Amino acid sequence: MAKQKKQPRPKAVTPKGFRDYFGSEVSERKTMLDQIAEVYHLYGFDALETSAVETVEALGKFLPDVDRPNDGVFAWQEEDSGWLALRYDMTAPLARVAAQYRNDLPSPYRRYTMGPVWRNEKPGPGRFRQFYQCDADTVGAPSVAADAEICSMLSDTLEAVGISRGDYIVRVNNRKVLNGVMEVAGVLDASDPTKFEHERGIVLRAIDKLDRLGHDGVLALLGAGREDVSGDFTKGAGLSDEQAQIVMGFMAAKRDSGAATVARLHELVQGSVIGAEGVNELETIAELMAAGGYGSDRVEIDPSVVRGLGYYTGPVYEAELTFEVQDEKGRPRQFGSVAGGGRYDDLVKRFTGQSVPATGVSIGVDRLLAALRAKGRAGKEAPGPVVVTVMDRDRMADYMEIVTELRNAGIRSEVYLGNPKNFGNQLKYADKRGSQVAIIQGGDEKERDMVQIKDLVLGAKIAENATLEEWKERPSQYEVPRAEMVARVRQILEGEG
Structure with a gap:
């Protein structure tokens, strides 16, 4: 009788793209999340915990840079209930909750949530397949006052956790303005929204990479395409030089004051109804921010902010940390973005068939913790027992x-x-x-x-x-x-x- 082969012992390794968190890391994250929750409570938001697992249909086709609904998520097929997947963000589950409990929830419904999300993406340095997000959203409020409130709350949150005023800026733009610019450039047809949809997606992703690729890199992606240092070629949007310059002019529209920026944007979208609507909304947000005491040192209008996700329909915002840190080679660089969000009025409509206005923001918990460590506000070992x-x-x-x-x-x-x-x-x-x-x-x-x-x-x-x-x-x-x-x-x- 053949000798039975001994089963090898399992390797004690963390799966690729995942990591373990120990005592002080967990404690400092909890401390920061408690501080954030305190601000959200102050603004009248309620806590919500949704299931970590959703149906693929509920998650929808909203992952950035993918063509299939279940691409980029950890999904599996159940025998009796179709495909399920781990949530990849906190917004898609909220849309499902807002639709499922629409007769029970107050309207507007204001909620915040904190927890892990999972993305089946290629891991890299500092890029993990599981990470924490901290979101706050208002569902059912069509007024841009809801967007302005999110921006002020984001500003207060950063200061509450230890980011000093002057070390951050909340930058605000409006996707309607960009749509107006693309309409003027001839890559958006108001009578047929699906026309040029592929080209607009490339334009959005190109603009979102301005900080990384610079002016020339974005310009190349708006045109024929771009070859990186490794020789890989990324196909561009195929815009003509004249069309590309209109889009680049939009990205350079920021002026010394919000009023001057808004005036320049009015010029760029002249002739576009959707563009004019977006500029007017930005003007309202700027007025509300000023009335609340949030000056341009805390919240500013910046046309270069577009956000990569395709479901945004109006104002978009991003919190950027402006202080310098050193990269792995000792070179100075700005810390960059730690939070972002915007208005997504069509997301709940997938479930109800009716348009439901919504807006919200998501904080990258690990990045914000890293920023606090860089400022000496976290990372100190807590004393043991x-x-x-x-x-x-x-x-x-x-x-x-x-x-x-x-x-x-x-x-x-x-x-x-x-x-x-x-x-x-x-x-x-x-x-x-x-x-x-x-x-x-x-x-x-x-x-x-x-x-x-x-x-x-x-x-x-x-x-x-x-x-x-x-x-x-x-x-x-x-x-x-x-x-x-x-x-x-x-x-x-x-x-x-």
């Missing part, structure tokens, strides 16, 4: 009593639950946990109702700068009555030890 060491395994009940007393006082703490035989290993464990204090109580201290408190931070500093004999003479470990334990531990944790 107080560790109650075990000198006698038969006295575990005593140590549990000590740790309960610390926890009841609001002090994060734990009993060492490894093998207590080697006391040095217990202190090594406390060091690896980032603990500031260790509690020690042997049988002698128990009889006298005392405890030893070891200041691990001070002990480490002394050990770095003194001989062993000098270290032994310093008060990094001392005995106190059990009744004073909580107060003395709190002194050390608060920096007063």
